[in-house]
Amino acid sequence: MERAILVSRCSTNESRQDVSRQSAELAAKYSGQYIIVKEFSYYESGTKNDEVNKEILNFSINNNIDHIITLEISRISRKISSFALFLESCNSHNVNIIIDNFQLHTLLPCGQPNSMVQTMLSIASTFSAMELSLIKERLQSGRRKFVAGGGVLGRKMGSVKTTTDLLKDHSDVLKYIRQGQSVRNIMKLTGKSSGTIQKVKKLFQCTD
Template identity: 70%
Template sequence: MEKAIIISRCSTNENRQDVSRQSEQLTSTYSNQYKIVKEFTYYKSGTKNDEVNAEILDYAIKNDVKHIIAIEISRISRKISSFALFLEKCNENKINIIIDNFKLHTLLPTGEINGMVQTMLSIASTFASLELSMIKERLNSGREKFIRENGYSALGRKTGSKKDNTKLLSEHADIVKFLKQGQSVRNTMKLTGKSNGTIQKIRKLVA
């Protein structure tokens, strides 16, 4: 069997996108096709993981790994430039990237570049980046709405205090995500492990 690496990444420690779930799913799907020699499972923003991606590439090249598997493109990177560089390095070293949710392979069985798939992934990386921009835009919109209607931060500080609403929303991005999905406060508590009071504060900002 040819060697493969699994990448499982999340931005926050949340149950819905738990790295172990990603890893288990990919192992179950691909262990009968490839020899899984290493799993890179970690929590880090998809815009700040260039160092980890460099480590992954270094390991793959040094250990003659032929396939790198991720559940979706954003698990590799949410930055268009970073994914493009990662893809270029893989092409140079004849390493096939497998994106599980679309069952896409960047290289053909012959080892040649799969031009159509790589074009599709370039477009997909753009959407992954846009998705993150939209999340940030919604956070900022919620913050502005709260300030406009209330004038105080979720912690009772006046607008303009050092720990402003933007930082609070950023720190609790997992709560924001679940509330935007329509999850109840109780379910959000279970999914994030955070208190009712914290979730109520965030809900006021994003309502």
């Protein structure tokens, strides 16, 4: 059987997405067709995940992976340029990308790039970037309306937490930091963003 990896990504502010659900759906669907060698499941913005994509590519190339399977194109990246580079690297190393929601394969059975699919994915990545832009604009519009109605953005007076409070709130993160776990592993284990983990790590180092 051919070898495959699963890629599941979710931003921390995506209420309709969940990495465990994505992974479970993909595993249930493809485990009978391919040997699932590894699952990359993580929380990170689709505009800031270039480093993770490099790790995915390196793993695929070094472990003779035939297929990278993901739920939709935005799970790889929401940046057009980043997705294009990712796709180009996969093509050059004969790694097929399977986009599950459209049932698209980037390589033909003979190993050549599927030009029709590649064109479709280029268009889809453009729409993915546009979608993110619209989401940001709606959020900004909501904030402007809130402020215009007398609302105040930011923390409420007296709500600033002490270092002890923050470390207590994120005791799960602190536990894995003490174990020497990497930021990416802690993200998987706790479901918290890299920014939160870095903040806790910095606070812990200052109090240690």
